[in-house]
Amino acid sequence: MPLAFTRIGLFAKHNNTSVSDTLKKLVIYLQAKGHTLFIETESNVLLADTPLTSVAREEIGALVDLIIVVGGDGSLLNAARAVVAHQIPVLGINRGRLGFLADILPHNMEQELEAIFAGQYLKEQRFLLSAQVKRHNTVVMQEIALNDIVLYNGGLARMIDFEVYVNDQFVLRQQADGIITATPTGSTAYGLSAGGPILFPTLNAITITPMCPHTLSNRPIVVDGNSQIKLVVTESNNIAPKLSYDGQVYFDLEIGDEILIKKHDCEFTLIHPSHHEYFSVLREKLSWNVHLLQD
Amino acid sequence: MPLAFTRIGLFAKHNNTSVSDTLKKLVIYLQAKGHTLFIETESNVLLADTPLTSVAREEIGALVDLIIVVGGDGSLLNAARAVVAHQIPVLGINRGRLGFLADILPHNMEQELEAIFAGQYLKEQRFLLSAQVKRHNTVVMQEIALNDIVLYNGGLARMIDFEVYVNDQFVLRQQADGIITATPTGSTAYGLSAGGPILFPTLNAITITPMCPHTLSNRPIVVDGNSQIKLVVTESNNIAPKLSYDGQVYFDLEIGDEILIKKHDCEFTLIHPSHHEYFSVLREKLSWNVHLLQD
Amino acid sequence: MPLAFTRIGLFAKHNNTSVSDTLKKLVIYLQAKGHTLFIETESNVLLADTPLTSVAREEIGALVDLIIVVGGDGSLLNAARAVVAHQIPVLGINRGRLGFLADILPHNMEQELEAIFAGQYLKEQRFLLSAQVKRHNTVVMQEIALNDIVLYNGGLARMIDFEVYVNDQFVLRQQADGIITATPTGSTAYGLSAGGPILFPTLNAITITPMCPHTLSNRPIVVDGNSQIKLVVTESNNIAPKLSYDGQVYFDLEIGDEILIKKHDCEFTLIHPSHHEYFSVLREKLSWNVHLLQD
């Protein structure tokens, strides 16, 4: 049986006036349909003189049955990290070009939502990564990411030195600009830029892909989604690397820090229109229809 | 409880005299330990005037508890495909350099086997691929592969045109020299040469990697191990592609042929010495200890 | 002073009826303008009951001031190889999509030619490669190529073993599906598929790019255009490789054969409309306008 989406929480891309119109149109549509609405505090600014009841991003998940994000994949990632503990499904209305995650386009938003509220939608479970930083046996940082955890040289075009362990087995030591640990969801984001493979979104696997490795003998690795990955910032670094979560949260590391990465306990539920087809999005965004054929 | 390896079947790399010495030494050792031995027919030639009871490669699996292969990874692949239906574990004595699969070196073969017969070993399950070719709705070819199924341009340095479907969903159409569908085992073989990622050997996933694709917008794909993959030889080919199974069995395709690839019903059991460590082999074979660091 | 193009030789993509219309239209236009026309023998078939004076492909270059090719880049390569010794400039009318070499589109062919005959055009010099095969100190094959010379495994998905020398200096020995030696012109063709870099068309350099090398430690190499490159088919091959010239001429190699590759004595002159811009073609054909940006 499909879910009832009576109470809806809204997130929007901040400080973006072009998003504002779509958000206002959405609010009017949802209110007319009788939904109870809440909006994340900073997104409320976009509604100007007709604000809704606003709630902090960490708390909105407790009050609603569905989150609708107006923005792009980045905004959806941000919302997803905020509400994942409440297991609230999320759907995205994309500001412009088709997104991998936010795949409803503004111009036919009402028609698409009509169908979704009538129970015609696809529910996709995506897992997240949880990464904690251990310093002298104390956890000094803990965060989650839907796309990727990136260890990198923070600010100098200079390589860092690190070790990678999987399930306490030593895999490799490497000098590189950094290393990306990505979920299948993240495999079409930064991991792709670094040369990583594309993982089916529902595959239970994690990719480990170095960024500009200072060796020829290198290749992306794909490990089981239940693996424990450990990255160690070795003593031989003369710059202090950084850690990023979905490219949205940053943390300054120190020599000797250990980063422990594993699948997060809660999965994230993404709502798609029922006509959604993963490879169709991929083909369009990756230009798989373009050929070099000469004759 | 460890398996009892009383009846042992032997395979050896054919027509290779350097393998012959190791095989003879092995036979003497195994006979001295009281094992009952059978040997694959063509391998028996290597034993010259002291042959064993020989059995066809398809039948030897029914008679024994363990297969020992003297050769390299290629010989082990060949043996594995012959005995997998009988679920007989296989171990490999490598002719020279360390192999990914055959990882016992001849010089300490007796010591390693001693430990293995005493129950000190690692058992690793590896899945195989089964691929059938359908022509006008009739299956005209069916074979299995431990490494990979390769669709390729057979003989001309010219691209072929094919479509890829996963679980009946259209993924892409491509012009390339060919496309490799590989198991995790095969991900360190031909798939690696074509730029594919390295999959953990026990990961339940299949990689799809094109060979020299005639487009820039391309990337290896990793799908769930239980996926049904379909490759279609499109009408626009003006050369007839070929299909290879582990690079050992070849088949001539025709325009319109469909290749259906999925996980084979039986898994293959690989025996390793208990000190075996997957990434240690990988580091050595892929030179992950070599750095370009300049200063 | 621009060249006078009074006597024109025509080449067309063989056996292609869709090319026929464009060719006929072209002939009428050129005859009306008073040009003297010759056509390559096999292309003449396309003109059906209104044939022109036909000449063998090797001889047409001696009779004309300009070659016009109707077809794609492959047809233009073929014509270029036939007339390069006569130093006759070539221009291409592309059958459909924009080509790298043949860059006049049929729908505005007359207008473009008008401007070219009026002296408004770009002349671009492109160098060719000459490759001879030496067997037991005898030259058994000699041909030229505008794009590339490819040494490859002819028909089996199995690697070949070869050595590469540059100016008699040993560079590397490799196991791969093959190796591509390409001009800058060829760097956007097969070399690109194999992962090679894009060379500016007028750069005096040659790229050497392996196809699916069975090693991780590999990278395309770019050498001076005046280098002498030698490929050696080593004794350890158990299949006989092949050699291809522009993917159009094929030759069966034997163990021990040496392939000597160097710049051909004559350059080839390509005519472009004066509005031609190399990177504009590249951006369009390689989809450099397509981005993955998410937010």
Add this chain to the structure above:
Amino acid sequence: MPLAFTRIGLFAKHNNTSVSDTLKKLVIYLQAKGHTLFIETESNVLLADTPLTSVAREEIGALVDLIIVVGGDGSLLNAARAVVAHQIPVLGINRGRLGFLADILPHNMEQELEAIFAGQYLKEQRFLLSAQVKRHNTVVMQEIALNDIVLYNGGLARMIDFEVYVNDQFVLRQQADGIITATPTGSTAYGLSAGGPILFPTLNAITITPMCPHTLSNRPIVVDGNSQIKLVVTESNNIAPKLSYDGQVYFDLEIGDEILIKKHDCEFTLIHPSHHEYFSVLREKLSWNVHLLQD
């Protein structure tokens, strides 16, 4: 006629005690041979209580016939940039592993230098890049580099947006972590890590290689060494990129900055022992002797 190396300038890797021993041994040897010695100021610290006449790095080139660098390729790059205007040849004594540039090993240093002073050496010319930053039509930065000029995201794992022009022709606009413009010398350094090709050291060409480009349709480009390259930091960046010269000099860029890169007026002369062979170094450092061959 070989050069006379009577007056020698010394550079050593700073703050590195392991370099100190080699440097002291070198000084004793050179003094015994009657050479007049000068040392760069900061390197003099390594000589402790037996210092030489020290000279600032910018001035030492005016006083000597030869520079000897004790350190690695990084130290040699640093010295080369300091003395290139004086056209003084440079040779490097490598602290440990063989370098691409510094290729005399300490253990047979005296024997190698003996031969070099007797005129038995190879002289290799390498070109440098000069890059200036223009801001509102004013040059705000100008520096040279022997390896590479890197435009990159300084500190955030976030892409930057830039345009590339070659000889005032628009090439591409891209989102990436950065972009590397490298000499042939630099093609085996950072450019290699980012996936760029290897250029013969004496090839007159420059490579342009993006770092983690956020698009699939990308490829390194090789342009003529006499090209004028322009990078533009577009208005759409929301982080301020940085520019690095040989990874040793850093500069903070602003939106709208233009980076103009061309070949530097002076070439740099590198001295090698006469047995030096470029590809031999490459094979060793890039592990081109390591194969994945299985059987």
